[in-house]
Amino acid sequence: MIPILIADDQHLVRGALVALLGIERDIEVVAECGRGDEVVPAVRLADPRPRVALLDIEMPGGGGIEAAAALREANLGCRSLIVTTFGRPGYLRQALAAGASGFLVKDTPPEQLAEAVRRVEGGLRVVDPALAEESLFTPDCPLTPRELEVTRAARDGASVREIAARVYLSPGTxxxxxSAVIGKTGAANRHAAVRHAEEAGWL
Structure with missing residues (x-):
């Protein structure tokens, strides 16, 4: 049996994944959670310990990419497979850089998802084919780490002063x-620039 953990903050989605994979004769769901910061503790506590963790991208307490990095750092013998609605090349690159062994979108047929779990558990890498092809023709994120930090802080429409307070910079900076983000994204204003960065999966 392949023991797995499923992490998704949407109860219906998590329940559906548990039900779909629970019927596979060689896969056993041994743990589940709804927050990114619960993944590593849940893996530690589960018996048997999960060998594959299915992670959603966006969750409270840190998303699937952060959880994948934390799993790699914890060295618990549990590989991570991102399963998300957000099939964006930027997210794919971030996930693989964080140590994820796979990246699939949630409309993947159940039999393919189960096979992906088996392949990831076997040490292979699994990536949604269409997304992998798209990523080949999508440029890397052109924003610097500081520009990304400022852009994330601007996601909720905060004022320049509010953003400055959040990232410990002066309003002028x-x-x-x-301005640099707007120029690099070719957007008309900072709100459009934030949307562009989100849709590209850079944030």
Whole structure:
């Protein structure tokens, strides 16, 4: 049996994944959680310990990419497989860089998802084919780490002063970073630039 953990903050989605994979004769769901910061503790406590963790991208307490990195750091023998609605090349690159062994979208047929679990548990890498092809023709994120930080802080429409307080920079420096982000994304304003960065999977 392949013991697995499923992490998704949407109860219906998590329940559906548990039900779908629970009927596989060689896969056993031994743990589940709804927050990114619960993944490593849940893996530690589960018996038997999961060998594959299915992670959603966006969850409270840190998303699936952060959880994948934490699993790699914890060295618990549990590989991570991102299963998400957000099939974006930027997210794919971030997930693989964080140590994820696979990346699939949630409309993947159940039999393919089960096979992906088996392949990841066997040490292979599994990536949604269409997304892998798209990522070949999508440029890498052009934003610097500081520009990304400022852009994340601007996601909720905060003012320049509010953003400055969040990232511990002066309002003038924040304006400079936002201007650079607007220029690099080709957006008309910072709100459009934030949307562009989100849709590209850079944030």
């Amino acid at each position: 924040v304006r400079n970073h936002l």
